[in-house]
Amino acid sequence: MVRSAGNGQARSGPQTLFDKLWADHVVAERPSGDALLWIDRHFVHEGSFHAFNQLKARGGTVAEPGLTFGVADHYVPTRDRDHVGNPEIARMIDDLGANTARHGIELFGMHDPRQGIVHVVGPEQGLTLPGLTMVCGDSHTSTHGAFGAYAFGIGASEVAHVLMTQTLWQKKPKRMRITIDGTPTAGVGAKDFILSIIAAIGADGARGHAVEYAGAAVRALSMAGRMTMCNMSIEAGARCGMIAPDETTLRWIEGRPFAPKGALLEQAAESWRRLPSDADAAFDREISLDASRIAPVVTWGTSPEDALPIDGTVPDPSREADEGRAAAIRDALAYMGLSAGQKLSGIAIDRVFIGSCTNARIEDLRAAASVLAGRKAKVPGLVSPGSAQVKRQAEEEGLDSIFREAGLDWVESGCSMCVGMNGDSVPAGERCASTTNRNFRGRQGPGARTHLMSPAMAAAAAVAGSLADVRPMLEGRS
Amino acid sequence: MKPLVQVAGHACPLGLASVDTDQLIPARFMKRPRSEGYGGFLLHDLRRDEAGAEKPDFPLNQVPWRDAPILVARRNFGSGSSREAAVYALADHGIRVVVAPTFGDIFASNAVKNGLLPAVIGEAEAEELLAVLTARPDCLMLVDLEACTLSWDNRAVPFRIDPVWREQLLNGWDDIDVTRSFSADITRFKAATGQARPWIWPADA
Incomplete structure (x- = not known):
């Protein structure tokens, strides 16, 4: 078993964005290559009740409530929120409130002005940052990779594991780079890019891989477009999707409520600028598309x-x-x-x-x-x-x-x-x-x-x- | 967790590709507490008509496959949502092994944590198996996790499983107990990473 210093200084040779993120979070490593990873950010939602029940059954506590946030999104009605008619849905929403309150987890509940879909709220509130490991019991957690985070969906047992230990055992995925160059025509954007990719490689085409999206057409996307692409990485079977942080990313983050500010932000930004894949870093698989040839x-x-x-x-x-x-x-x-x-x-x-x-x-x-x-x-x-x-x-x-x-x-x-x-x-x-x-x-x-x-x-x-x-x-x- | 070493019995041929977790358990059932059992929700909308009656031509509704502990499917089994309820539905129905050429990553991980073996076989072997089972529903299979083989009659085909997962399943080990033995490492890591990357702690909003 290899213990990591936790300061990310063990790097050698050219590395991809993913390699750097992985190396920065290894707490311990098994000879098989499985690693115990430190998790920087954890989101829970109404569906996380299975995990809280597991926690309760074990008499466990939440290791890092300060790194854990609750968001009501899956079950909340979109109309007449003062009268939730379905008692089962009302119970799901109430249970999230009770579980987060019990464990000291900040909640963006149904009536909170910060409420929304967890993968929209995290970035919006400045909780999503480059270089973080981020998990949630939802497969579309890959969305947050748009900021250069290693973000992925997990099941209820893993949610319970993260709640109790703030870590997770992971197999190191292979690395895939999907490069999109060229300029799309008006009316064509991120959703067309990602659906074209999934059609080309298949719904399991990126299985076992961490995907990095690169190229001029990706660089030109807004953070919203980047999130759309990373969001649907899971629909190609990828473990996660990610895009290297750049000035577009930094501009988005600055001034967000939970984001670092002042000198701390400058220190963070300096570190984030070192995250993009090294020029000669190797990927296990490379795919290229021409944006100008993509139709809606x-x-x-x-x-x-x-x-x-x-x-x-x-x-x-x-x-x-x-x-x-x-x-x-x-x-x-x-x-x-x-x-x-x-x-x-x-x-x-x-x-x-x-x-x-x-x-x-x-x-x-x-x-x-x-x-x-x-x-x-x-x-x-x-x-x-x-x-x-x-x-x-x-x-x-x-x-x-x-x-x-x-x-x-x-x-x-x-x-x-x-x-x-x-x-x-x-x-x-x-x-x-x-x-x-x-x-x-x-x-x-x-x-x-x-x-x-x-x-x-x-x-x-x-x-x-x-x-x-x-x-x-x-x-x-x- | 109950160890899994060998599983013997009938194997249900589910000749479908990309059986996603929305098929394994439709979202509307996931509000129920696990203690009620999730077996009845397994593949609910494929197994049942709109009135809730079983479709007689669906393999899982037929003898001897109703109680089969093994399920055989085509590629990309368990793709889609991270819902562990998909595994609960299989496990509570009595299925201990799913055999397919590829699995959704999150599903496979969830499966192992619940003592369900996701056994990976080749495309050709999957087709052979589906053909054998369709021709001879009574054919008995033996899944041997020690040897990583799936056998029937005089035929044995190898299956793949990550070695760490294999050991966990064989021993019924639980991740959380293993991780607790690393608590000193976690404490050390937290201090070091907090110093190297102090911004990981959210600002007071």
Whole structure:
């Protein structure tokens, strides 16, 4: 067993961003290469009750309540919060309050002005920083990697482990770099990038890997776009996704409530500037894409890898050589109510959902509003901002009026219609154009049919009443 | 945790790829306390029709697979959400081994922590196994974690499992007990890292 000094000074040779993060957090190492890692930040939510129950059963205590934060997001209703009708949901929310209070954990509860989706709130509050190890009992914790953090989702037993020890045993993943160069056309952005990547490498294509996104097109993304990409790393099976911190990252962090300030921020920033991968660092796998060749993407099936450009057609299983794959396509088409060879553009939808940890930040809402301004939605829809703070900002900018005037509902912040567990769901058989991350069967509700896409594309679908290319709708608009 | 050395019995062929954790347990059931048992929720919306009645053609609803301790599937089993409830549903249903060519990372980790073996086999072996089980539902399988083999009749195929996970499953070891033996190292690390990176402690907002 090798003990680490904990000061990150054991580096030698060129290293990737991931290598540096890993080395900085190893408390102890097994000969197998498994390491006990120190965890800098831990978020819990209503679903963490299994872990708190494990803690209770062991008579354990929370090792570092100061590094642990609670956020109510998965189960909170997005309307009429003063009267939570469903007693099971009310109990989930109350239990989170009781568990965090008992252990001295700061909570952004349902009525807190800082409440929102945990992966929006963490960055917004300055709790997400470069160089940190961050975990949460939610697979989309990979979102925080956008800041150059090593952030990943864990199960309930691991949540209990982190609560009790502030550490976690991890196998060292392999390193993959996905480079996107070139300039995307208007109407194409981070969601199209990441869906294109998942379609290219498969829903398990990055399994066992820590993915670093690099290249000019990634550098040019806002923090919101970077978070969208890292968020969906898990949909390619990656352990985590990350982007090296740069001036865009530093500008975002400065002045956030929990972020370091003054001299401490300067000291931190100096350290963060050393985090990017060394020029000659080696990756186990490298993939490149050209942003200028990426079109707006939508999914047609029941896995995020079932994604195609909007000008494409639904795949034909009879043209598939692999029988297993052909059967999977047939199943997906039957569930989705689509026919082989059908044009994606023009597929009628029943509703839209703009929200989730993938695409509910202010930039996402602006992108949707820029399409919807002065237009009407042909179908009903829900817009749930990523946090209460995003909601206030959107209202200051008048975006809520654009959504309302288009005919969409403007509601409170939470996981909402992405997870089908809080009262917002898509009725069976209905087709939803959704800015979320998972088009799994029944994800948005039993029998729900989900098409994943960007906020701009979801807005275009709302206007057209069908899957549609947003690019013509953006002509003449800034 | 109950050690797992050998598991013998029927194996249910679930010829699906990317069985995500939303399929393994739909989110709406996760509010329930574990003490009530999660077995009835396993693959709920694939197993049952809208009225809640079992679909007779679904493998897990058929004899002898209803009580099979082994499940065989195609690639990317357990992808998606980190919900450990997916493992609770399998374990509470009585499944001790899932055999597939690839697993979602978080699912596999959750499985081991609950004494469920995620056994990785080749794509070709998975297809062979699915074909054998479909042709001969009564075929009995033996999973041997010591030897890392899956055998039936006179055939034995190797499976892969991370060596640390194998040892944990064989011994029924619990991570938290192991980690507690490192408490002095953790204390030392915390002091050193707090000095090297004092900003990890959130500012008073």
